[in-house]
Amino acid sequence: MELKKNPKANVGRNSSLYFAVGLNVMLLLTYLGLEHKTYETEATKIDILMLDNQIDEDIPITTIEFVPPPPPKATQARKDVVPEIITIVEDVEDIEESIIQSTEVGQDDIIDDREVGVEDVAVTEVEEDIEVPFAIIEKVPQFPGCTGNNSELRACFERKIQEHLQKHFRYPDPAVELDIQGRVFVFFLIDKNGLVTKIKSRGPDQLLETEAERIISLLPKMIPGRQRDRNVSVPYSIPINFKLQTQ
Template sequence: MEPKKNQELELKRNSLLYFSIGLAAVLLLTYVALEWKSYQKSPYIDIAKADVLSELDELPPVTIQQPELPKPKIQAPAIIEIAQDDLDIPETTIEANEPDQDTAVIAIDDVSVVEEEEPEIVPWKTVEEAPMFPGCENAADQRECFQNMIQKHIRKNFRYPEPAQEMGLQGRVNVVFTIQKDGSIGNVRMRGPHEVLKTEASRIISKLPKMTPGKQRGTPVKVPFSIPITFRLN
């Protein structure tokens, strides 16, 4: 007959319980170690807990003081003196300046007449008698005939300069000249795009014939006249 083991002396009887308790204790210690927090003291003061003193001082209320006005001075009324009427004022007689039958009339010979000097130069549009181009003596409109004859003279004597053709120069030359008191042409002025064209325009004007001078109140005067000469290449 085999001997039986005592169940109370069996070592492996509660091993699972002890293992569970040990495992729970280890897990608890591990959790506590992980969640453990330590704080280091800071040398700085927590501003939230510090007592901050307000640097703003309360200002006193603003009061407006009315200045004291000076008391008005009471002035005495001015003394009005009534002057007596002056009865010795002489009366002034106003004489009429209008002539009557007794007014003396000055003689015509004693009247001095100031002669108005005629201008030396009169513009083309305002001169009484315009200068006359030769051949316009019987024309109804002397001014229109003068302009037509000037145009005819320019077309007859026009020569396009060869240097201007070679350089391709073209444009308008404005010519101003004066018909002198003796009918000659003088004081020629020109403005154009190139000197070659101005030289040709001057040559054309220099061939103008002598004209009948313009007159203002029957006296010969200088009359300026302007005309454009156009140079255009075909």
């Protein structure tokens, strides 16, 4: 029995070409299948019917007629109204014109030479307000109840100030609630009349500054400090420590 198949024929000679053509055909079919769109015909028909059955309504044009207001009625002249009588008065008074003379000095003006004596000049003595620091003043301000020489008066003054602070010290309630603490420096002036003036303070909070100024304002009147046998003003500063005690 003889074989009909040619043993020299190469069956797989064009297999790669056929594979490439088949792959392209499958990709084309897949793309057309994915991009193909369909629409529901029933919904399209319903939309067409609704558009056909729509009735166009005519909107009437509204015209606003403006009626002008009636003209004002003519007022009739009242019989009881007395007409105003205008009397013309002739101006018979002569008005004197005021002449303003110039105060500038010209070349032709004569300057009155006048000698002024020393006795004609009033001399006013102006008493200067001298401030002498507390540390170098000859005689410190005398706190009520203090006696002795200058060093004893100085020590007594400082002791009385501390006693005054302890006596009138009061911690502000809002500062206690807010836990506000710190040191306040108070500056004040004991003037030449012995009064405490020009109180200023600097501290961490306004509440503490106000309390410190209140304490200093309660200081009594003192005997003013003296420098070269005359009363002078003496500035003084003191720190007040506000501190809450922990229980």
